[in-house]
Amino acid sequence: MHKLTLPALFAILLLTACGSSDTTETDSGTDTGTDTGTTDTGTDAGTDTGTDTGTDTGTPTGDSACDEAAGAEINPDYTSDATDPACTAAGGHTLRLIQGTITGVDGAPIIDPDPDNPGCSKAQLCIVVATTGQALCIRPSTARSNGTFDIQLDGEYTCVSEAAMRFFHGSLPMASNYMHLEVPEGDATVSLDDSILHTTVEPATLPASSDDAETYTVAFEGGLELDIQPGNLSIGASRYTDLRSVRLAGADATGLPFVDDIDTYEAFFGFSPEGDIREEGFAVRVENSTGLSAGQTVDLYALGGISCTLGDDHISEAEWRNIGSGTVDGAGESISFDVNLPCMTWMAYKAQ
Numbered sequence: 001m002h003k004l005t006l007p008a009l010f011a012i013l014l015l016t017a018c019g020s021s022d023t024t025e026t027d028s029g030t031d032t033g034t035d036t037g038t039t040d041t042g043t044d045a046g047t048d049t050g051t052d053t054g055t056d057t058g059t060p061t062g063d064s065a066c067d068e069a070a071g072a073e074i075n076p077d078y079t080s081d082a083t084d085p086a087c088t089a090a091g092g093h094t095l096r097l098i099q100g101t102i103t104g105v106d107g108a109p110i111i112d113p114d115p116d117n118p119g120c121s122k123a124q125l126c127i128v129v130a131t132t133g134q135a136l137c138i139r140p141s142t143a144r145s146n147g148t149f150d151i152q153l154d155g156e157y158t159c160v161s162e163a164a165m166r167f168f169h170g171s172l173p174m175a176s177n178y179m180h181l182e183v184p185e186g187d188a189t190v191s192l193d194d195s196i197l198h199t200t201v202e203p204a205t206l207p208a209s210s211d212d213a214e215t216y217t218v219a220f221e222g223g224l225e226l227d228i229q230p231g232n233l234s235i236g237a238s239r240y241t242d243l244r245s246v247r248l249a250g251a252d253a254t255g256l257p258f259v260d261d262i263d264t265y266e267a268f269f270g271f272s273p274e275g276d277i278r279e280e281g282f283a284v285r286v287e288n289s290t291g292l293s294a295g296q297t298v299d300l301y302a303l304g305g306i307s308c309t310l311g312d313d314h315i316s317e318a319e320w321r322n323i324g325s326g327t328v329d330g331a332g333e334s335i336s337f338d339v340n341l342p343c344m345t346w347m348a349y350k351a352q
Contacts (some may be wrong), residue, residue: 066120069142074099074150081188087159092130093183095160098123098151100192102143102167105255109147110197112171119171121197123149125181126306126317130161137166137306137317147194158188164318166306167195168274173244174199175270176345178303178318179257196255200244200272212237222247223287223334224269226341232282233344234307235275243344244272249290256346258303258320264350266290266298271344276307281340284326286349287333294332297352300324300339308343315342325352 079097087094102121104110112118121143128135138157143149163183168176174197181190205219212231219225224247230240248256249267256262267290284300292298302308302323304315315321324339326349341347 064145065118066142067144069120070144070149073144073148074152076189076191079152079189081186083186083188084159087130090130090159090161092159092161093185094158094188095127095163095183095190096153096158096188098125098165098181098190098192100149101147101194102149103147103194103196105196105198107194109143109145110169110172110174111145112169114171117171119169121147121149121169122167123151123195124166124168124306125151125153126164126166127157127160128162129156130159131156140166140168164316165192165195166317167197169197172199173242173272175246175272176274176305177257177270178305178345180318195257198246198248198270200246200270202244206241206243209237209240218243220245220247220269222267222269223289225285227283229279229282232278233275234278235273235344239273239275242273246270258318258346259301259348265301265348266292266350268346268348270346274305274307274343274345276309276343277341281310281342284337284341284347286326286335288328288335292328292332292335292351294328294330296328298326298328298335298349299352300326300337301348301350302342303346305343305345308345310342 074097076097076099082094084094100123102110102123110121112120122140123143124137124140126137138151141149141151160183163181165179165181166176168174177195177197179195184190201221203218203220207216207218209216209230213229215227215229217225218228224245228240230237233239247267247269253262253265253268256268259265267286299322302315302321304317304319304321306317308315310323323342324337326335326337328335335349
């Protein structure tokens, strides 16, 4: 049976991913192999994340905590591709199974070195249900020790009009990743190519915090500065000391799945832990390390996520939005922006 293969490294169809009215905070706690602090919709939304509903589950892949949590890999040949007429009439697409692999930049599965409390990679689907218009993000699925995962849907949640994927690690300091998902006509199974997570590093300067309401200028890797009030981190002020980032540019950014014209950007910055920024966001400044001319105007972009708000507006999962602009200073040394960063996902800038 033919199954469509979609590269997770590029967004094939730009959809506006599901809104967050049905979601809660981002999973930023330690993952022990079971999902204990993840985004949920209050119920399991009818989604089968571990139960075989008539599907041949094949052979278990190992005995690690992640393998046990993920269960045996599902055989896609036993998943029906039959289209639901009621779904088609509602303008939706029938989707029953998503499979893929989560890796590091080296292409290998991500292994948590903690032998006592290892975490696991996770994959999460956010959808808009075509028949009701409900937007929700389904409970994350655990990836096995070889990086593979399955997301199985049933009931009304197999009828989707929009979809986006989120990839993250439950315990390691890695930047979450998002991509829009095309739901193919006539095939209820989607098989993704490798989805890559990037390790983040400690800031060059992280001032000690004595007051959660105070503003501290944190200097991240690659010349990025944010003016941070720890109390405005949705993940909690106590996570201020856990903040990390990664800078990607040129060929290093090629694998980012949420943007097409990567080579037009000066640099990308990803953050961990992922989370929203309350109030007005954090002021941003970037060192002009790529030699843009003094006075050059640049656009600032931010990646929407499970929890990402700009004022009263939620930036949807996998939405890559131009949120404002900035200008290279007269000395040609740094770039300041007229808008603050709304969430700790990914950001980037490029010359107009």
